[in-house]
Amino acid sequence: MTTVTNAQLRFLDAAVDEFAEQGYGGATTRDIAARAHRSAAALYVHYPTKEDLLFAVCERAHEQALECLQAAYDSRTDPEDRLREMVSHFSVWHMDHVRSARVSQYELRALSPNHRAQILSHRREFHRVMRSALQAGVRVGVFDVDDVHRTAHSLLALGVDVVRWFDPDLESDVAGIARHNADLAVRMVRSIPREHEEPAL
Amino acid sequence: MTTVTNAQLRFLDAAVDEFAEQGYGGATTRDIAARAHRSAAALYVHYPTKEDLLFAVCERAHEQALECLQAAYDSRTDPEDRLREMVSHFSVWHMDHVRSARVSQYELRALSPNHRAQILSHRREFHRVMRSALQAGVRVGVFDVDDVHRTAHSLLALGVDVVRWFDPDLESDVAGIARHNADLAVRMVRSIPREHEEPAL
């Protein structure tokens, strides 16, 4: 896990707000420094370029979100329970961290190829965990999924999409949204016992 | 519907590419003009500010996407068929117009309050059409939905989310993705006939 000093953290939090409000291209290092109550020159001591700052923001968000998803995975063994827990917690995390999550999702194009590759490698981890949860349910027959790869993607998207529209100032029913997404997730994957037929051995 | 001259269209298409690649804040009117093989001064004859250009891009995309959704709605009457058609065509539209769709989704914060309000009003139309398709299915009992409002939102999100990751250079199975989303949509809303029980009158 990446460690950050207190001084870095101050700029990191300021950068999240500025990038979220102005977009990466519209954000200025002056304004980020001002939000952190520092001069622009002080910022450059900790992050040599504006792009390095964006990378730090994206990396922290991806590490935290993965930790959240993995913890939910580990907390249950029953496939349906586990899926609900994963989608629900993942959604809540995105609502609790809308600004940094939004930056990490929408400003990736501004990263250098090397930095972008590192973030995409984090994303493959997300996908791996979700696929594993999916396959466990398929194995015991409670899930019935045509395309595991695409479905894992869509299950993660339920949580990620929240950052596109969620506004903590307008909408506060975080738990209700999380439950809605968990309900949809289960409907998306559950196997339907057919009528007039015994379950296969 | 908004009409555009040929000269405007030239700048509009250039703006889509530039905004999509650089983000609104990172895009420059010079580069947009260069993409259109015109000088920056020529651009300002047609669009008085960079923000007006962004608005024109967003408005065109929203009008086209709504037209696509409405056409799919009108093409069928069976609720499940219709839902499949809507989600599938809506997804295809977003893949066929990834760049302008992405700009319209991710750069809204740069619009003036007045312009943003106009775009959000388009969005309420999307939602209204999808809700109507949903309620028709609930009425005849083929759909079973807890929260019509949130579910309509999630069904639209299936198509919209595509612009977050779809890359026509890497992924070309547009029809497969559309079908996957349509399958998920049906699973998200269909009512499950219970075993050992007659359907309610």
Add this chain to the structure above:
DNA sequence: GTCTATATGTTGATAGAC
């Protein structure tokens, strides 16, 4: 690790000729 001051280039937008 922070500051003030500044170098160097770029930006949105305009003036005025054709």
Add this chain to the structure above:
DNA sequence: GTCTATCAACATATAGAC
């Protein structure tokens, strides 16, 4: 409707003092 030339403001990033 397009151009070249330009303005005034602002951008990222650095130099050097404390």
